[in-house]
Amino acid sequence: MNNAVKGFLTGVTAVALVMTPACRSKNTKVKDEAVHVQPDTAPTVTIPPHDTAERVQPSEDFVKPSAEPTVTADVLPNNTEELNRYVQDKGLIKDAFFDYAEATLSSEAQADLTTSANWLKSNSKYNLLVEGHCDERGTEQYNLALGDKRAQQAKDYLVASGVDASRIRTVSYGEERPFDPGHDEGAWKQNRRAHLVLVGK
Amino acid sequence: MKRALIAVALAFIAASLAAQSQIVTTVDPNQATKVLKIAIPFPELTPPATSTNAAPVASEVIHAPFYSVLTRDIAASGVFAIAPIPPNVPASSNLAKQIGADFALKMTVWTERNAQTNADDIVVEARLLDTTGGQPFGKRYRGVVASLSLMAHSLSTDIVRAIYGKPGIFLSRIAFASDRTGTWEIWLMDWDGQNQRQITQHGALSILPSWSPDNERMVYTSFARGTSDMYIVNRRGGGRIRVATNLALNTSATFSPVGNDIAFVGSVNGNPDIYLIKDDSTNLRRLTSSATIESTPEWSPNGRQISFTSGRSGTPQIYVMDAEGTNVRRISFEGEWNDDAAWSPDGEQLAYTSRVNGRFQIRIMNLVDGQSRIIAAGEGSNEQPAWSPDGRWIAFQSNRSGKWQLYRMRVDGNDIQQLTSTGENKEPDWSKKIE
Numbered sequence: 001m002n003n004a005v006k007g008f009l010t011g012v013t014a015v016a017l018v019m020t021p022a023c024r025s026k027n028t029k030v031k032d033e034a035v036h037v038q039p040d041t042a043p044t045v046t047i048p049p050h051d052t053a054e055r056v057q058p059s060e061d062f063v064k065p066s067a068e069p070t071v072t073a074d075v076l077p078n079n080t081e082e083l084n085r086y087v088q089d090k091g092l093i094k095d096a097f098f099d100y101a102e103a104t105l106s107s108e109a110q111a112d113l114t115t116s117a118n119w120l121k122s123n124s125k126y127n128l129l130v131e132g133h134c135d136e137r138g139t140e141q142y143n144l145a146l147g148d149k150r151a152q153q154a155k156d157y158l159v160a161s162g163v164d165a166s167r168i169r170t171v172s173y174g175e176e177r178p179f180d181p182g183h184d185e186g187a188w189k190q191n192r193r194a195h196l197v198l199v200g201k
Numbered sequence: 202m203k204r205a206l207i208a209v210a211l212a213f214i215a216a217s218l219a220a221q222s223q224i225v226t227t228v229d230p231n232q233a234t235k236v237l238k239i240a241i242p243f244p245e246l247t248p249p250a251t252s253t254n255a256a257p258v259a260s261e262v263i264h265a266p267f268y269s270v271l272t273r274d275i276a277a278s279g280v281f282a283i284a285p286i287p288p289n290v291p292a293s294s295n296l297a298k299q300i301g302a303d304f305a306l307k308m309t310v311w312t313e314r315n316a317q318t319n320a321d322d323i324v325v326e327a328r329l330l331d332t333t334g335g336q337p338f339g340k341r342y343r344g345v346v347a348s349l350s351l352m353a354h355s356l357s358t359d360i361v362r363a364i365y366g367k368p369g370i371f372l373s374r375i376a377f378a379s380d381r382t383g384t385w386e387i388w389l390m391d392w393d394g395q396n397q398r399q400i401t402q403h404g405a406l407s408i409l410p411s412w413s414p415d416n417e418r419m420v421y422t423s424f425a426r427g428t429s430d431m432y433i434v435n436r437r438g439g440g441r442i443r444v445a446t447n448l449a450l451n452t453s454a455t456f457s458p459v460g461n462d463i464a465f466v467g468s469v470n471g472n473p474d475i476y477l478i479k480d481d482s483t484n485l486r487r488l489t490s491s492a493t494i495e496s497t498p499e500w501s502p503n504g505r506q507i508s509f510t511s512g513r514s515g516t517p518q519i520y521v522m523d524a525e526g527t528n529v530r531r532i533s534f535e536g537e538w539n540d541d542a543a544w545s546p547d548g549e550q551l552a553y554t555s556r557v558n559g560r561f562q563i564r565i566m567n568l569v570d571g572q573s574r575i576i577a578a579g580e581g582s583n584e585q586p587a588w589s590p591d592g593r594w595i596a597f598q599s600n601r602s603g604k605w606q607l608y609r610m611r612v613d614g615n616d617i618q619q620l621t622s623t624g625e626n627k628e629p630d631w632s633k634k635i636e
Contacts, residue, residue: 101516101538103471103494129427138517138540139510139538139540139561139585140409140584140585140627140628141409141452141466141497141510141540141541142496142497142510142512142517142538142540144429144450144452144453144466145450145452145466145468145473145495145496146494148468148471148473149472149473149494151471152468152470152471153471155471156471169428170449171427171429171449172429172450173406173424176385176406176408177406
């Protein structure tokens with residue numbers, strides 16, 4: 001077990017220990033990525049030696065851990081490439097997509113960036129590279145500039161959402177590195193994006 | 202090794218046969234060019250008796266790299282038309298007269314031991330003969346086998362200069378970006394697409410090369426450091442320096458035709474604008490300050506004006522400003538996407554990429570009367586025009602084959618020739634000075 005996992009488990013345990021009975025009534029949602037559930041065992045109760053007749057029956061509330069733990073966390077891959085695939089696959093980090101020839105953020109793009117900002121704020125050990133990309137329909141030189149504007153728009157939104165600006169760097173690839181090599185609207189839509197890439201600090 | 206060969210090739214001697222090289226015919230470049238007929242028989246392969254250490258050369262050694270290159274150059278010159286000739290008749294004034302040509306080019310080629318390099322040089326002796334027995338041009342060229350195409354380009358350049366008054370552009374070169382090694386790198390080729398050679402080896406996306414006015418250096422953009430930076434490299438691939446700007450983007454870099462400024466697109470906080478910087482990374486100046494996208498600066502040939510692309514009207518359009526950033530005026534009004542403006546060498550026309558019916562074509566705007574025309578450039582998208590240094594040709598990229606490849610055509614859109622076919626190739630920039 002590597003240190004990251006150890007540290008994570010320690011954290012989960014700590015959160016579980018401070019859980020109070022009140023927590024349970026909140027009926028909080030479990031997320032798919034939860035990997036650690038508090039064991040379903042009763043806590044040890046010390047019985048005073050002078051009173052063997054009277055066993056203490058812990059209350060139900062006190063004994064049972066929540067069946068739906070409030071803790072959501074991930075065992076994050078150490079490899080940066082795997083890490084980026086993981087956070088994208090799990091929807092923890094979401095790219096922002098743009099309309100044709102536009103650098104303004106749609107409400108959908110804003111929602112996706114809010115999701116990304118929330119994860120980044122609770123995972124401060126990672127920095128972020130925002131890549132601006134364009135579809136092939138424009139010209140290369142103008143698109144390099146357009147990609148720069150897209151990347152910056154995404155960065156600005158993340159910063160406004162509470163991510164420290166010093167953690168975010170931008171770069172524009174224009175239309176030089178398309179995600180989808182196709183030549184139709186489906187491909188173009190995929191290629192107009194601010195791509196969020198986690199990088200080590 | 203390859204570079205060493207090229208260096209040796211560049212050092213070949215062009216010994217002028219001074220007594221015979223008077224120019225007798227000059228076509229006024231401003232007049233409609235009268236095309237002159239020239240007979241070019243295959244060179245004679247018998248060394249002159251006066252030459253020491255001379256030996257015959259096999260015809261196959263010189264056929265493709267010399268004779269074919271020479272005749273292609275002359276045929277493309279716009280000054281000469283190559284006259285059909287009967288087989289096995291040596292070049293002479295009489296031959297020219299008999300077949301109704303204006304000139305015959307008499308060439309003799311042999312090898313000669315070079316005492317300094319201890320290698321065999323190729324020697325080419327060329328004499329241009331007119332129908333009266335006169336010799337308006339004569340010159341001897343010497344070089345290694347690897348420099349045969351360079352000798353052919355030199356000879357064709359000199360013949361055009363002798364008759365037309367202006368040299369041909371056959372020694373010009375086209376810089377471009379190619380992904381044939383798996384990564385986009387900067388490459389270089391002769392004007393006819395021959396001798397394609399790799400200039401940069403970043404192993405990272407490297408694009409948008411642009412020549413210095415003396416043809417000695419190129420400036421381009423590479424992502425070698427993970428960010429996009431400008432680099433300057435000499436035309437043999439050496440002497441690389443990074444131009445430090447402290448800005449983002451650093452794209453579309455282009456040398457001033459006068460002085461040592463570089464115009465480029467820089468960005469601060471996602472606002473791309475046109476900037477200038479000296480080639481030693483000093484004296485950064487901002488020329489535009491619009492909140493919209495500005496890109497793709499290009500100097501007018503006299504260095505007084507800069508064209509650029511701006512999205513300030515809502516769509517990318519071409520603008521021109523004075524080199525100090527003042528006096529901005531819009532140039533393109535047709536279509537909803539125009540970019541890649543390039544000035545003709547005489548400064549009177551702008552060629553640019555213009556979207557027409559959903560695909561890009563090359564448009565040429567006459568800056569004097571404001572009229573523009575689409576050059577018939579065939580299928581696919583046609584982008585990134587680059588003028589030849591004599592203003593007669595335009596190189597461009599097209600995806601008509603399904604891949605991006607480089608082509609050249611005359612400014613009237615005729616004589617389209619594909620120049621590249623390995624990997625994908627784009628962003629041509631033609632050397633500036635006629636050599």
